[in-house]
Each structure stands twice: as C-alpha cells, then as structure tokens.
Amino acid sequence: MIRREDGAGGKYMSEFLKKRIFSRIDSSAGEIALSDMEDSADFDNAYVLTTDSYTAYPPVFRGGSIGSLAICGTANDLAVVGAEPAFMSLAFIIQEGFEDSVFERIMDDIAYWVEKIGVRIITGDTKVVEMNAGIFVNTSGIGMRNEHLERNLEAIKEHRDYPFRWVRDSGLRAGDEIIVSGTIGEHGLTMLLEREDLGFEIDIKSDVQPVWFAVRDALDVGGIVAMKDPTRGGLAETLNEMAEKSGVGIKIDEERVPVRDDVAGVCEALGLDPLTLANEGKVVLGVVNELAEDVLKALRMHDKNAEIIGYATDEFKEVVVETRIGTTKILPPPVMDPIPRVC
Amino acid sequence: MIRREDGAGGKYMSEFLKKRIFSRIDSSAGEIALSDMEDSADFDNAYVLTTDSYTAYPPVFRGGSIGSLAICGTANDLAVVGAEPAFMSLAFIIQEGFEDSVFERIMDDIAYWVEKIGVRIITGDTKVVEMNAGIFVNTSGIGMRNEHLERNLEAIKEHRDYPFRWVRDSGLRAGDEIIVSGTIGEHGLTMLLEREDLGFEIDIKSDVQPVWFAVRDALDVGGIVAMKDPTRGGLAETLNEMAEKSGVGIKIDEERVPVRDDVAGVCEALGLDPLTLANEGKVVLGVVNELAEDVLKALRMHDKNAEIIGYATDEFKEVVVETRIGTTKILPPPVMDPIPRVC
Known part of the structure; x- marks a missing residue:
C-alpha cells in the first residue's frame, strides 16, 4: 500500500x-x-x-x-x-x-x-x-539561463572550482556560509491554524511569494554554490538534503534562525519545531565564505530578516543545531510532514 | 458550481x-x-x-x-x-x-x-x-523542431501559402483531404466495458500508443496542414475543432471511417456513436489534396486501416456526415464525454 x-x-x-x-x-x-x-x-x-x-x-x-x-x-x-x-x-x-x-x-x-x-x-x-x-x-x-546566473558562476570561480553550470543542492563545501532569506514557519503554521480553531490569537498568514527577485540580486553579488526553497519538511528537510548531497555537515546556530516571536510561541505550545514547518516564499543559500556578507546585504534589501544561520563543515556529516541554551543536537530530516497537504 | x-x-x-x-x-x-x-x-x-x-x-x-x-x-x-x-x-x-x-x-x-x-x-x-x-x-x-517538420513545411509551400511554423489546428482550407490513421472508438469503449459488465463478448482493448512514428513518416511525405489526436470527444470533437478554428466545413463519408465491426455492433446496441468515443493512439490529419494519397500510403505502413474519410469545404461551416444509407447529417461537437474519466 x-x-x-x-x-x-x-x-x-x-x-x-x-x-x-x-x-x-x-x-x-x-x-x-x-x-x-x-x-x-x-x-x-x-x-x-x-x-x-x-x-x-x-x-x-x-x-x-x-x-x-x-x-x-x-x-x-x-x-x-x-x-x-x-x-x-x-x-x-x-x-x-x-x-x-x-x-x-x-x-x-x-x-x-x-x-x-x-x-x-x-x-x-x-x-x-x-x-x-x-x-x-x-x-x-x-x-x-540568464546574466545573473553567469555572474554568480564567474564570482564563485574567483574563490574555488565549481563543477556545475546551474546552482546545485550538492554544491556545498566546508566553510560555506548558510543564509536564510527571511523568517520561517509561517506558511506551515497558517495552514494548520486554517484547518482547526486551536484557540490561538495570532496575526499570521502564509509567506507565499516569488523568491526570484531576491535570488537575482544575490546572484549578481555572486558566490552562491547551493540553493533550495524550504517547503515540505521546512528548514530541517532542506538542510539535510543539502548536507547529504554535498557530503558535508551543517552547523546551525538556533538563535540566529529568524522566527517571529508569536510563531515560536504557538509552535512551543503545540509541540511543533518551526524548523520542520513549510515555507513558500523563502530560500536557503550556501555561499562561499568571502561573499556571504555581501549576499546577505543584497537579500536584506528584499527582507530585513535575512540572516546567516550557520556554516558547512567537514567535522561531521549531520545537521547539528546549537540551541539557545548552548547545547547541541542533531536535526534529523523529518520522516514526514508534521502537517499534510500543506502545499 | x-x-x-x-x-x-x-x-x-x-x-x-x-x-x-x-x-x-x-x-x-x-x-x-x-x-x-x-x-x-x-x-x-x-x-x-x-x-x-x-x-x-x-x-x-x-x-x-x-x-x-x-x-x-x-x-x-x-x-x-x-x-x-x-x-x-x-x-x-x-x-x-x-x-x-x-x-x-x-x-x-x-x-x-x-x-x-x-x-x-x-x-x-x-x-x-x-x-x-x-x-x-x-x-x-x-x-x-525536427527535419520531418521542416520537410513538411517545404512540401506544403510547393502547393500553397502556409503562415505557420508548426502544424496547427487552424491550417485547413477548402479542398484539403481529411485522413484518420486507423480504426476509432476502441479506447473509449474499452474504458466503458472495464467499468461495467454489460454482457458483451468482445475482444477489445485500448489503442493507447504513440503516434509519433507514423506522424514522422507522414511529415516526410509532406503536405500536412492540420493535425489532432481524437481523444476526449473523439472524432466528432476533433473535426469540429479543426473546422471551427480553420473557418471551413468538413464533409465526412461515414462508410470510409474505419470502425471495427464488433465495435460498431456494441456501439449500436448501447446507443453510442463511435465518432464520439475517445482514442489514444490515432491521429486526424488535414493534408493538401495533391499529397493526400502519398501521406495515406506512408500511414498505411504503420496501420493498414488508415483512410481518407472526407475533405474540407467552403460550402458550409459544419461537420457534415454522409451516412451509409446516403442521407446527410450534421455531426455536432459533443457537449460532454459520453464516458467520464476516460483519459
């Protein structure tokens, strides 16, 4: 079955x-x-x-x-x-x-x-x-194909070899910075709250929007070696896919992951991890270390909540989160949607 | 609704x-x-x-x-x-x-x-x-795009203007011959009989198959000015679409429309018109008069039942069928599937 x-x-x-x-x-x-x-x-x-x-x-x-x-x-x-x-x-x-x-x-x-x-x-x-x-x-x-992509590939080559003609999930190497383009969890949580009145008073809506305009400006800066949109399975799924396909580990600083306070609060009350909730207007980028700050600046012209949330590493093969209280934990790929029919 | x-x-x-x-x-x-x-x-x-x-x-x-x-x-x-x-x-x-x-x-x-x-x-x-x-x-x-299509467009131009770069539904003109690439009605009737045991002993199966190989050889002969696959709504829908988009009428000789005897028999018993039944491996072609016999020959290398079934005309704007008994009737576009979820 x-x-x-x-x-x-x-x-x-x-x-x-x-x-x-x-x-x-x-x-x-x-x-x-x-x-x-x-x-x-x-x-x-x-x-x-x-x-x-x-x-x-x-x-x-x-x-x-x-x-x-x-x-x-x-x-x-x-x-x-x-x-x-x-x-x-x-x-x-x-x-x-x-x-x-x-x-x-x-x-x-x-x-x-x-x-x-x-x-x-x-x-x-x-x-x-x-x-x-x-x-x-x-x-x-x-x-x-477009001039922005070509510029990105040119810029990468000033820093290292990149064997691909498109931006690939598998393009990460140890030392690359991981950026997320804005706050996470809003789409998944909205869909859940649309289905059931769970009694939360929260002014929330889906983040559904095109990422191309922000991506285009980030490509113009260059240095983007991996990119995914964190939809089903959220950031947890996306980061695990990137890590596995690239053969690296990823270390994330939970404190730097942009989550709205009210979203974090409702998630905590419901026992949901915002890192596993779907997003429909965000992008996760792996960027060569030297260009990460400039890419972040370009992304912040579109969304001030864009943030460098971690980096790729050779020290382990998992996605590891350093929590707010200073402990570390492995962030596994979700085995399934916490919320079905979310997209 | x-x-x-x-x-x-x-x-x-x-x-x-x-x-x-x-x-x-x-x-x-x-x-x-x-x-x-x-x-x-x-x-x-x-x-x-x-x-x-x-x-x-x-x-x-x-x-x-x-x-x-x-x-x-x-x-x-x-x-x-x-x-x-x-x-x-x-x-x-x-x-x-x-x-x-x-x-x-x-x-x-x-x-x-x-x-x-x-x-x-x-x-x-x-x-x-x-x-x-x-x-x-x-x-x-x-x-x-491919060399077969280019050859077809070249061949048409020896006979008349053709303002398109692809084979279009709207390409028919008065005098063009209408060809069907094989027997019709088998897919639609199969789907109906799969759903209900209506007590007919008939050895029938869907005609689902690719038409590209026959089309390719027909394009090599050339002169094909209009083409459609008669799926939902069958030949009745396809001929009406071609006629309306081309601004011509189509005259069909019912006797020449290839229908298996057993399919015709079951259709008659059920009150279904084979001309309205879906096909999934046939094609209807409009061909310039001068090349129609050669195109037919090429199609018959793939299916001996291919047949010239009628022609486009300026005398009226409908699809008109000359029946086996010599009367004529208008073949309207079906308002809906006689059999839903057929493809």
Whole structure:
C-alpha cells in the first residue's frame, strides 16, 4: 500500500522514489538527472524544467491560495537552480460541484502572480472529476539561463572550482556560509491554524511569494554554490538534503534562525519545531565564505530578516543545531510532514 | 458550481475556459497562444510545451494503464503540432492506501513507453493524499523542431501559402483531404466495458500508443496542414475543432471511417456513436489534396486501416456526415464525454 510518508518529502519518500521510480526511468538531458531530486532539471544548456502538483488544503487561506502556491512555488523551484522563470503550463483537476467563488479567487491569485513574476502561461489542461478532495493544480515551469546566473558562476570561480553550470543542492563545501532569506514557519503554521480553531490569537498568514527577485540580486553579488526553497519538511528537510548531497555537515546556530516571536510561541505550545514547518516564499543559500556578507546585504534589501544561520563543515556529516541554551543536537530530516497537504 | 461538462472537452469547456481562465491569463511565447487551445504551444522557435492531467478510471485496463496514457498521450500532443517528443516531467497524486501492485503496473507501462518513444523524464513530483479517486498522473512534455517538420513545411509551400511554423489546428482550407490513421472508438469503449459488465463478448482493448512514428513518416511525405489526436470527444470533437478554428466545413463519408465491426455492433446496441468515443493512439490529419494519397500510403505502413474519410469545404461551416444509407447529417461537437474519466 502507498503510505502517506511515501509522498511527504523526507527519508521515506526518498526511499520510495529510489525503489519504485528511479529504478525504472532515471534519465537526464543535461547535468541534472531525475534521480538527483533537484528542484529543476536542465535541457539544451539554456533551460530547466520543473513540475509540482499542489494539493493544499484548504485551497484558500490567509495570505494566498493554491493558485498562489502553484505559480510562486513552481517559479521558486526554477529560481533556486539560478534560472529565470519564463514559461509555465497550468493543469487543474477540480471536484465536480466545486464552488465558483473559490475557483475565481484561485484564478485571481494566479493572474496576480503571473503578472508580478512576468512568467507566461502558454498551455493548460482542465479535468473535472467526482472526488472528495477539492482541487489540485499542477504547474510545470521552464526557466532560462540568464546574466545573473553567469555572474554568480564567474564570482564563485574567483574563490574555488565549481563543477556545475546551474546552482546545485550538492554544491556545498566546508566553510560555506548558510543564509536564510527571511523568517520561517509561517506558511506551515497558517495552514494548520486554517484547518482547526486551536484557540490561538495570532496575526499570521502564509509567506507565499516569488523568491526570484531576491535570488537575482544575490546572484549578481555572486558566490552562491547551493540553493533550495524550504517547503515540505521546512528548514530541517532542506538542510539535510543539502548536507547529504554535498557530503558535508551543517552547523546551525538556533538563535540566529529568524522566527517571529508569536510563531515560536504557538509552535512551543503545540509541540511543533518551526524548523520542520513549510515555507513558500523563502530560500536557503550556501555561499562561499568571502561573499556571504555581501549576499546577505543584497537579500536584506528584499527582507530585513535575512540572516546567516550557520556554516558547512567537514567535522561531521549531520545537521547539528546549537540551541539557545548552548547545547547541541542533531536535526534529523523529518520522516514526514508534521502537517499534510500543506502545499 | 464547477460542472462536469466544464472539464469534459467540447463546447461548455471551451466557454468555461474563455470566461474563467483566458480572460485573466492569456499569453504566448511564440505563434501559439494559451487561448488557441492547441495541443502544445511553442517557445524559443525550437520547442513546444504541453501538459495533461490523466484521471482515467480504472487506472489499469485492457491494453494499458493510466501510465501508458500519461506517456503516450503527452507524446501525442507534441507529435500533432509536428514536434518530436523529447523531455517530460512526471507528477503523481496518489490516494493513501493505493495498491502497490497497481502502482507497479503503472510504472512498468511508463518505463515501457518512455523507452519505446525515446523520451526522457527529467523531473517529477509525488504527493500522497487522502481522497477517494485512486491516482492522477500529470505529464508535461517538451517537443523539438525536427527535419520531418521542416520537410513538411517545404512540401506544403510547393502547393500553397502556409503562415505557420508548426502544424496547427487552424491550417485547413477548402479542398484539403481529411485522413484518420486507423480504426476509432476502441479506447473509449474499452474504458466503458472495464467499468461495467454489460454482457458483451468482445475482444477489445485500448489503442493507447504513440503516434509519433507514423506522424514522422507522414511529415516526410509532406503536405500536412492540420493535425489532432481524437481523444476526449473523439472524432466528432476533433473535426469540429479543426473546422471551427480553420473557418471551413468538413464533409465526412461515414462508410470510409474505419470502425471495427464488433465495435460498431456494441456501439449500436448501447446507443453510442463511435465518432464520439475517445482514442489514444490515432491521429486526424488535414493534408493538401495533391499529397493526400502519398501521406495515406506512408500511414498505411504503420496501420493498414488508415483512410481518407472526407475533405474540407467552403460550402458550409459544419461537420457534415454522409451516412451509409446516403442521407446527410450534421455531426455536432459533443457537449460532454459520453464516458467520464476516460483519459
């Protein structure tokens, strides 16, 4: 039986994909293979392709909708390999009887973000089916090579070899700094609070937004050797993937991880770790040590909460967190979403 | 409320798309716009992009599975604009508790057709959700310009102007011949009989297969000015779309439409018109009169049942069928699937 954890990001999903999928159909059209499990894969030197099916529930929530996720999320998967979002497909599977007004709101969000990002939706598909799951949206995206990415690769080469033509999950080396582009946990917590009235008075909304504009300016500074958007499984999943693929350890200073006080408070009350909550408008960057402060400055022009939260190291292979009280603990990859259907 | 017919191909779906979607996000990256509702849309002169979410029920059926549909169907949407299937994304939404053995069978079919077509799956996504709908598969495909398409465009120009760089739905003119690449109705009827035991003893299976190899050889002959795969809504939907977009009428000789005798018999008993049943391995071509016989010969090397079934005309704007008994009738576009979740 297919289990929830087989599709939840994290360790079990990775095992599922290896056993069931990559064993049969692994391939590539450039330097990034399907089994590399990167956010996008390149073709024809000039382009990358990504796909994502959005199953978020509820489909409309504070700060956005499944429509915002479908456009921003896919644009973000392009941005984190250093590609400029260019073209998208848009495919709906809608439950028969779905509310018109909810669909209209989803389409409004799609139109808003398409315009804002400057991406073009050139092809689509619509299916209406009997089911009990509301609406699913798939977007596939095509991103382009661009001058910002080229500048980044040039800048890296002044400091060390970088064997890739795109920004890869596996690009970290000991000494690289780890930066997060803003506060974390808001999307995941919003989705949880949308589903159940847990009695918290907290003014919170999803952080869903495109990261391309901040990424573009960071690439112009240069030195970015690894990048991911911390969605399902949050920072814990993202950092573990980067560490494992790069063959390094990562040391994080918990005190420097930007979390809003009220978010931290609700998480503590609920027994949730903000490091495992999904984000939909943030990016984690690995940057060569010499350029990290300049990249941070560029990111802070977009979000003052951007922060250097740790560094890559050869001393161990795990993600290790130094806590506020001075102890250290291993931050494991989440085995599954703490909150399902979060994106 | 979203209605079944809003996502069923045909007239209501077209109205739904215009009102709800194209009013907000229409765009293009080349000559084919989203609102052209073609099977694929071009970008960068060299490529086309298509997307399709497959919701077929049951997910495994005689002759194939939702996996076969996801690979062949998307490859076929590329082929009918004259593009060579090159790269694909693959995204699953799977019901929690879905049977392993069914998933394995779907993956086997995916691997089989990926190999056969020579397409590369370079990126993917997997979500597992609570729902009552089994499995959905989205594939987006990228197709390439190729020498066969160029030869086709050259050959057309010896006979008339053709203002397009890809093979378009809207390319028909009065006098063009209409060809179908083999017998019709088998996929739709198979799906119906898989769902209910209606007591028919018929040895039938889905025709799901890639059309690219036959299309490639037809393009080498040249003169193909319009092309579509007659999936949802069957030949009736496809011919009406071609006629409307091209601003011509189409006259079809019912006697020449290839339908297996047993398929015709079951359809008659059930009150179904084979012209409205879905196909997943056939193509309808509009060909300049002078080259139609040669294109037919090339297609018959792949399927001896390929046939010239009619022609485009300026005398009327509808699709008109001359029946076996010598009367004529208008063949309207189906308002919705006779059989839902057929692909």
